[in-house]
Amino acid sequence: MLEVKLAGYNADADIIEKLKNSGWDGKNNISPETISAAYARISRDPKRVDELRADSLVEVDKARQSNEAIVFKMGHHSVAEHAYLNFDILGLSRLAVESLQEARLCSYTEKSQRYITLEGDYVTPEEFGEAEKKIFLETVSKQVAAYKTFFPALHEFRRKQYPKQLETKSGTNLLEGWAKEDARYALAMATECQLGFSSNSRNLEHIIRKLKYHPLAEVRQLGSALFNVTKQIVPSLIILSDPETFTKQFGREVSDGIIKTGALTAAKAVKAVKIPAAAPATGKFDVMLVDWTRDPDMKIIAAMTQAYSGRSYEASLRAARKMKKPExxxxxxxxxxxxxxxxxxxxxxxxxxxxYEIVLSASAFAQLKRHRMMSISKQPYDVKLGYTTPPSIIETKQRDIFEKVMDETENAYKKIAKTAPRAAEYILTNAHRRRVLINANLRELYHITRLRMDWHAQWDIQNISARMAAVTKQVAPLSAALACGKDKFAEVKAGFFKAVK
Ligand SMILES: Cc1cc2nc3c(=O)[nH]c(=O)nc-3n(C[C@H](O)[C@H](O)[C@H](O)COP(=O)(O)OP(=O)(O)OC[C@H]3O[C@@H](n4cnc5c(N)ncnc54)[C@H](O)[C@@H]3O)c2cc1C
Incomplete structure (x- = not known):
């Protein structure tokens, strides 16, 4: 008979603290790792699942030993995914957030720069000496001054442009939000933000290990802070991010996370190969389709035929290729x-x-990287790629102020980069650009375009996602035909049914 029993759920840390202080004799056993330990034994122990859970709850030390044996010695790492933790993260720079959010199987919710007025709170990188700090502080204060100039002017502009929106509270907030999100293009990536971050212990181990060896001090500090909190709760599930315990436990050293030296050396050798100069990249929003599965429209027919007809993929593809255009x-x-x-x-x-190879602003990247079902390889921010100016800045005749602050920022960046090349990125703004390579499947592209081409989305990411859809439709005219914002879906679908014969 079917039984579904609740085994556990997220509880607020304050509630757990109260429980610990309540005098209850099980107070030392509060940890989600008991669930991982119980589930780790499911495959071998004849006991019922709920009995295994009850056992590990009363014998936490044994549960921890069992995790170490099953997770690390046997390599059954997936059981660590049953232990889930949530973190409030405050005062982390916008630049450092990018490193945290590289972990695709975790969950994040950030304070929106559309709804929050930025007050000029920023992280001063530890890497800076006195001279760099002086340049940094002077530049940040110019950026904050520009933000404070842009915001009221942009707000007024939007109020005049869309007076009807002022009739409702949500419309009024929207206009203010649009002004804020364009003004913040002048602000540095050192700007502080806040987020909620949730992860299972397996991902936590991976991300902590990676953060702890990051080139930026702030990111390493984040890795250590996450490690220190996590170690109190699920010590047996994060051993690979704890070199000391690992060595004690297993008698050898654990490697220091993801080593990039090999990749850098290999890439340097390829870079040295002489090639003829290529034409400069073109495209209104610098989105280029650089590779794709050939014949995507046919391949989807083949994959669906394979799934629903019982034929092999090879036979399905041959059949698809024999189909006439009307079929x-x-x-x-x-x-x-x-x-x-x-x-x-x-x-x-x-x-x-x-x-896709995309050149995009830090602001657009911040949004695009939140889509987790794809692979992103990113270059550092590069002043040679220029910056993105919000159209509203031009419409409100504030371009000169914007360009001045960008010039000052780039001068500051170049000076700081001489001694602190990596940390110099902190001074670059949300407008500065980088080049990324994105590999996405068509299902995820549909998801991205539905959210990001929709009118609710911010204009920069709307442009990027619209270009991604446009270049995809050139090679997948049928299968990608309905890739669009959800607000336009009915219209695009009707157009497809009418036009395509
Ligand atoms: C208009 C707008 C405003 C936004 N405002 C904010 C904001 O203020 N703050 C903020 O932090 N974010 C904001 N976002 C980002 C948004 O919350 C998503 O993080 C982002 O759009 C990525 O999309 P996704 O999570 O739906 O899916 P993707 O990461 O693109 O994944 C695709 C799909 O895979 C599935 N999936 C992926 N990972 C998981 C998982 N771990 N668990 C379950 N299912 C999963 C889901 O079905 C998902 O739809 C905003 C987005 C939009 C469009």
Whole structure:
């Protein structure tokens, strides 16, 4: 008979603290690692799952030993995923947040720069000596002054542009939000932010290990802070991020996380190969499709036929390639017929991939990187790639002030970079740009475009995602045809059904 028993759930740390102080004799056993330990034994122990859980709850030391044996010695690491932790993170720079959010299987919610007025709170990097600090502080204060000039002017501009929005509270907030999110293009990536971060222990071990060896001091500090808190709660599940305990336990040293030296040496050798100069990258928003699964429209037909017909993939692809244009169009009309803007695409849309090289602002990157079902390789921010000026800055005739603050920022960056090349990025602004390589499957592209081409989304990421959709449609005209913002979905779908014959 089916039984579903609640085994545990997130509880606020204050409640747990009260429980610990309540005199209850089980107070030392409060840890989600008992659940991991119980589940780790499921495959071998004949006892019921709930009995295993009850056992590990009363014998936490044994549960910890069992985790060490099963997770680390046997390599059954996935059981650490059953222990989940939540963290409030405050005062972390916008630049350091990027390193944390590289972990794709975790969850994040940040304070929005659309709704929060930035007061000029920023992190001063430890890497800076007195001279760098002076340049940094002077530049940050100019950036904050520019933000304070831009915001009221942009707010007034929006109020005049959309007077009807002022009739509702949400409309009024929206106009203010638009002004704030454009003004913040002048602010440095040293600006502090706050976020909620949740992760299972397996991901925590991975991210802590990576952060602890990061080139930026602030990021290493974050890694240590996460480690110190996590070690109190789930010590047996994060051994790889704890070199000391690892050595004590296993008698050898654990490597220091992800070593990039090899990659740098290998890339340097390729960079040395002489090649003819290429034409400069073109494209309005610098989004280029650099590689993709060939014949994506056919491959999706083949993958879906394989899944739903019992034929092999090879036979399905041969059959797809024999189809005439009207049959192919009919196929897509059939699978799109009942699709709504909130429905996930068929899983087989994951069988085709697109690789985009994108040059984008820090502000757009901050949003794009939040999409976790794709691979992102990123270069450092690069002043040679220029900066993105919000159109509203130009419309309000504030371009000169914006350009002045960008010039001052770049001069400061160049001076600081001489002695602190990596930490110099802190002074660059949300407008500065970097080049990234993104590999996404078509199902994720649909998800990105639904959210980011929608009118609720910020203009910079709207432009980027619209260009991603446009370049994809050039090579996948049928399978990518409905990639659009959710606000336009009904219209785009109707247009497809009418136009494609
Ligand atoms: C208009 C707008 C405003 C926003 N404002 C804010 C804000 O103020 N603050 C903020 O922090 N973020 C904000 N976001 C970002 C948003 O919350 C998402 O983090 C971001 O859009 C990534 O999308 P996603 O999480 O739906 O999916 P992706 O990460 O792109 O993943 C695709 C899909 O995979 C699944 N998935 C991926 N990971 C998980 C997981 N761990 N658990 C369960 N399912 C998963 C989901 O089905 C998801 O839809 C905003 C986004 C938009 C569009």
């Amino acid at each position: 192919i169009i009919k196929f897509y009309k059939t699978i799109f017929k009942d699709l709504g803007e909130h429905d996930a695409l068929y899983r087989e849309f994951e069988d085709v991939n697109f690789v």
